[in-house]
Amino acid sequence: MRLCGYRIPMMASLLIWCVLWEVVGRLGLVFLLPPFTDVIAALGELAGKASFWNATVVTLRSFVVGMIMAIAVGVPLGTLMGRSKAADRLLGMWVNIFVSAPLSALVPILIILFGLGETTVMLSVFLFAVWIIALDARAGVGEIQHSLEEMALSYGATPVQLYGKIIVWAALPEILAGIRIGFIRGVKGVVIGQLLVSVIGYGEMFELYSRNFLMAEFWALTILLFAFAMLVAEGVGSIEKRVGYYAGARQ
Amino acid sequence: MQAVSSPPAYPVLHDASATSQAVVQVRGVHKSYDTVEALRDITLDFPRGALTSLLGPSGCGKTTLLKIIAGLIPATSGDVRVNGRAVTRPGPERAFVFQDFALMPWATVQRNVAFGLELRGTPLRERQATARHYIAEVGLTGFEERYPHELSGGMRQRVGLARALAVNADVLLLDEPFSAVDEQTRRKFQEDLLGLRERERKTFIFVTHSIEEAVYLSDQIVMLSRRPGRLSRIVEPKVDHSGTPDEIRRDPRYLDTVEEIWQVLREFVD
Numbered sequence: 001m002r003l004c005g006y007r008i009p010m011m012a013s014l015l016i017w018c019v020l021w022e023v024v025g026r027l028g029l030v031f032l033l034p035p036f037t038d039v040i041a042a043l044g045e046l047a048g049k050a051s052f053w054n055a056t057v058v059t060l061r062s063f064v065v066g067m068i069m070a071i072a073v074g075v076p077l078g079t080l081m082g083r084s085k086a087a088d089r090l091l092g093m094w095v096n097i098f099v100s101a102p103l104s105a106l107v108p109i110l111i112i113l114f115g116l117g118e119t120t121v122m123l124s125v126f127l128f129a130v131w132i133i134a135l136d137a138r139a140g141v142g143e144i145q146h147s148l149e150e151m152a153l154s155y156g157a158t159p160v161q162l163y164g165k166i167i168v169w170a171a172l173p174e175i176l177a178g179i180r181i182g183f184i185r186g187v188k189g190v191v192i193g194q195l196l197v198s199v200i201g202y203g204e205m206f207e208l209y210s211r212n213f214l215m216a217e218f219w220a221l222t223i224l225l226f227a228f229a230m231l232v233a234e235g236v237g238s239i240e241k242r243v244g245y246y247a248g249a250r251q
Numbered sequence: 252m253q254a255v256s257s258p259p260a261y262p263v264l265h266d267a268s269a270t271s272q273a274v275v276q277v278r279g280v281h282k283s284y285d286t287v288e289a290l291r292d293i294t295l296d297f298p299r300g301a302l303t304s305l306l307g308p309s310g311c312g313k314t315t316l317l318k319i320i321a322g323l324i325p326a327t328s329g330d331v332r333v334n335g336r337a338v339t340r341p342g343p344e345r346a347f348v349f350q351d352f353a354l355m356p357w358a359t360v361q362r363n364v365a366f367g368l369e370l371r372g373t374p375l376r377e378r379q380a381t382a383r384h385y386i387a388e389v390g391l392t393g394f395e396e397r398y399p400h401e402l403s404g405g406m407r408q409r410v411g412l413a414r415a416l417a418v419n420a421d422v423l424l425l426d427e428p429f430s431a432v433d434e435q436t437r438r439k440f441q442e443d444l445l446g447l448r449e450r451e452r453k454t455f456i457f458v459t460h461s462i463e464e465a466v467y468l469s470d471q472i473v474m475l476s477r478r479p480g481r482l483s484r485i486v487e488p489k490v491d492h493s494g495t496p497d498e499i500r501r502d503p504r505y506l507d508t509v510e511e512i513w514q515v516l517r518e519f520v521d
Contacts (some may be wrong), residue, residue, distance in 0.1 A: 145351070152370070155347075156367070157370050165369075165370075166355070170357075
């Protein structure tokens with residue numbers, strides 16, 4: 001980017017915001033906002049604590065298990081909806097309701113059913129991520145070039161071959177896009193789940209920090225989570241780009 | 252690969268020699284979609300080793316007929332026999348070339364060409380060798396590891412053709428294969444197809460809406476009328492292919508046939 005003839009480095013905008021944060025923090029205008037350097041220091045401190053690493057393990061475990069379930073259910077569900085009109089009519093309404101519903105409201109029900117533990121958090125990750133994955137898989141499968149399917153059939157593909165060698169591959173860009181958004185929603189799910197359960201993982205730490213006004217630690221953890229969500233999304237995004245490169249040439 | 256021993260179960264409509272000559276027999280085929288009648292009472296023979304064109308105005312059901320022969324669409328009534336056996340679904344003795352190429356964008360030329368063999372479970376080494384042979388046959392040597400989006404339209408259709416050749420089917424079904432490529436490529440392609448027909452000795456069934464193309468390439472031209480598609484006329488152009496392409500296109504016999512067909516088809520145009 002260029003401004004007034006000067007080349008501006010890529011991360012410049014981020015730097016501006018960090019400086020602004022530091023200045024506002026130093027001025028002490030809002031007590032909720034400690035200086036940025038304090039937050040970075042807190043981040044360093046966190047990394048030294050065993051409780052932080054325990055919480056990280058618990059959080060990652062819930063996230064990973066929840067996401068695996070969401071993908072394992074969402075992709076086949078979406079594929080079924082994309083292939084069968086009857087299934088689409090039967091399930092489409094529910095998937096569309098859930099994809100836009102405020103799912104946080106359902107977490108207390110999960111707590112009643114599954115208690116204040118990791119199961120509830122895993123299920124909230126699942127619940128947040130699965131619908132968009134299903135919906136995107138449905139879109140991908142529903143828009144497969146018809147001749148590609150005819151081609152496979154005309155060369156004698158069995159149903160298993162048709163799905164394994166054509167349908168999944170042809171829908172892969174949409175499936176991956178769904179998984180990427182699903183990951184971002186899953187991060188939301190793990191945070192909201194843990195906050196509402198509030199006795200495990202980062203939820204417990206958030207609860208502790210905000211109750212005791214430990215704002216530097218609070219922001220350090222928040223930044224960490226944001227960075228994690230972005231990193232995961234970028235990771236899937238880079239796979240997507242590789243696939244999109246081939247699929248971009250869909251005739 | 253398949254036994255051709257099944258007796259000619261059909262009531263004798265033609266004499267026995269004609270039956271053995273015809274690799275594809277279409278008998279009384281009707282096709283309706285809901286209330287729309289697409290094809291009406293089509294009875295046809297496709298001689299072995301010949302190139303037959305299906306020609307007619309758009310919407311006359313020529314692609315539908317081709318897909319019924321391919322076993323991709325069921326006929327409403329009537330039946331189709333290939334090598335004497337009734338067609339209910341696609342089979343290894345038929346291979347299809349698609350108008351929009353139908354290549355897998357995520358697979359290389361090599362894998363696309365070998366795909367029919369891959370589905371049959373042919374060992375990797377064997378199917379790669381076969382694919383390479385037919386890639387060379389259609390003039391794409393050096394492009395084995397390219398992806399379809401890196402190729403021009405004409406080259407993509409060559410991949411489609413190589414894929415159909417690689418499964419070693421008796422009958423090649425081509426659905427307007429040159430309609431999505433430019434005129435120069437199209438002419439080159441027509442030459443190649445004639446050469447291929449000489450070398451491969453296969454039966455070609457070819458859907459086109461170009462009268463010139465049909466006359467130039469075909470041994471037999473089947474004209475279909477406007478919807479519902481009915482058999483309008485069968486013409487055998489008997490164009491002499493010994494001359495150069497330009498000479499052939501100036502040959503009175505070629506020009507007369509084009510004109511004759513145009514006179515038949517123009518009544519469907521309004």
